[in-house]
Amino acid sequence: MYTAVKAAWALLMSMGLLMLGNGLQGSLIGLRATLEGFSTQFAGVLMSGYFVGFLLGSTLTPRVVSQVGHVRVFAALASLASTVVLLHPVFVDPTLWFVMRVISGFCMAGLYIVAESWLNDLATNKTRGQLLSLYMVIMIGGMASGQLLLNVADPGGFKLFILISVLLSFALLPVLLSVAPAPSFASPTPMGLRQLYLSSPLGVTGCMAVGLSNGAVVGMGVIYAELIGFPLADISIFMGLILLGSVVLQWPIGHLSDKYDRRWVILAVTLLAAVMALAAVPAAQISANALLVVAFLFGGLSFPMYSLCVSHTNDNLEPKQMVSASSSLVLAVGLGAALGPSTAAAVMGLIGPNGLFWFLAVVHAGVGVFALYRMTRRAAVPLEDQGHCVAIPPAASPVAMAMVQEASGGHAQGQADEAGVAEPAAAGAVESKV
Template sequence: MYIAVKAAWALLMSMGLLMLGNGLQGSLIGLRATLEGFSTQLAGLLMSAYFVGFLLGSTLTPKIVSKVGHVRVFAALASLASTMVLLHSVFVDPTLWFIMRVITGFCMAGLYIVAESWLNDLATNQTRGQLLSLYMVIVIGGMACGQLLLNVADPGGFKLFILISVLLSFALLPVLLSDAPAPSFAAAAPMGLRQLYHSSPLGVVGCMAVGLSNGAVVGMGVIYAELIGFALSDISMFMGLVLLGSVVLQWPIGHLSDKYDRRWVILVVTLLAALVALLAIPASQLSANTLLATAFLFGGLSFPMYSLCVSHTNDNLEPKQMVAASGSLVLAVGIGATLGPSTAAAIMGLVGPNGLFWFLAVVHAGVGVFALYRMTQRRGVPLDEQGHCVAIPATASQVAMAMVQETAVGDTDRAVESQVEAKIS
């Protein structure tokens, strides 16, 4: 593992800086939108615009990389993303911000794809799972720390936009100065969503629901906190604790899903997330600390649902289908993430700030109901045939998702080999 980390340190550093900047940017745009007098619904559309661009970038970047090359694409997208951040502070117009958010989402998707391609190229069958776990901590941890940077300067000024631009520019350096050769990138032919749904209905529906939930939290969480009267320090802590909770509870939940029927774990975790979302409504009336603790717990239950749904999908696929399914799973979560912020914003506009948690409760309860229904339609995968649950952030591109699938294929192959050896002996 030490050798793998030593080889990948530049890439991991780049991703950490990218996530610091991206985590700060998402919250700053939402907060600044309210400070500029944009309506909640308009702010929700701006947050959704990022995920529209992210979907486009996930689809188009592999084609651009194949023509231009990794280094040039990474440099161009990082430069463009850095420019878009600065333009937000110059032109305060919702139409222009929407376009800028689409472009920013496109750039970030491309940056993830290039960096994760390099990471995948450096990984081996023995280190891939460990590198993915470390990558997950860096991505979520970077986003969480990015929230705390809101306290560095006044969100109503331009200094935070400059800071984000600097972070994105610095993220370019480790990759460009790395002596690791550029990897080859060959995207697998995707499995259609309809075909994937027939193989794993709960996995696909769960991934879309995760997109709805995570997109709403990441996009509208800072606006919710500002509307209920949180100070800037509490706003940054609120968002940071949501993300920190996802890191802390990811592995215990994943471990449980390896020991028990994964559908039952999905059911319990999603219903608990729905319950905590409902509890957040009265918690907001009690004290800031109570709501912050609730936010930590919700993040710890909601965000790991992505890893559970991906692992459940893998359990229902043949090894040769897993890598092809990666792009469709990214598409499923991307569709949900695109709809999440604008839908949550519309509900918040009707019933007030707590509409965010009403929306989150309904989404997670809906997954629970669907999970119960699916249990009546199909027998569960035997425990000895379940793959290992690999922690993965919902922001991952199809490259990282393919790494998860490759890890699952490796786990399946090793399990088969162990069963064969046991029968022989």
């Protein structure tokens, strides 16, 4: 593990700086949209633009990397992302801001793919899960710390935009000055989303719901906090605690899902997340501290659902299918994330700021109901056939998802190999899935 971390330090430092800038940028754009008089509904559409760009970047970047190379793509995308940020205070126009959010999402998706390709190249079967866990801590830690940078300067000015640009530009240096060779790159042939759904309906539906929830929280959380009258310091803490909760509770929840039927853990966690979302409504009336506690617990329950649903999907795939399924899972999450902010904004427009948490409660309760239904349709995957639940950052590219599937699937496959069990036929595997 030490050798892998030593080899990956430059990459991890670059990603930490990128997430500092990106975390600050997402919250700043949402906050600034309200300050500029954009409606809540349009602010939701604006924040959805990032995830639309992210989906496009996840699809198109692998083709560009194969033609141009990792280093050039990384430098070009980071430079473009840094430039686009500076245009926001110059051209305060809703349509242009939407276009710029799409471009930002495209750039960040490409940067993740390039970075995670390097990370995958540096990992071995023994260190892949540990490196991914460290990567997740750096990614979410950077994003959470970025929220606190909202307090550095007035969001109504231009200084924070300059700070974001500086962070994104500095993120280039560790990678460009590193002597690590660029990895080989091969984009897996995707498994169709329909085929993946037939293999694991709960896993795919859960991933899409997680995208809806996470997209709404990341896109509209800062707008919600501003609308209920939080001062700037509390807004940054509110967003930071949601992300911090996901780091703190990720491992205990993942450990439980390795020990018990993962569907029951998904059911319990998603229903508790729905309860926390409902609790946020009265908590906001009680005190700021009460809402901050609920926000921490909600983040700790909601964001780990991503890892649970991906791991559950892996449990219902043959090892040779796992890498091919990565792009389809990213598509499912991305579709949900692209719809999340705009849908939550529409609900907030109808019933007020608390509409955000009513929306989140309905999404998580819906996953719970569907999990109960699926448990009546298929038998549980035997515990000995379950893979490990590997922590996943909230914005994983197909490369990271493939790494997760290799890391989580290796456990079950290794047991099968030791027992001399042959792989089941594809048709039979689908019939026995959840």
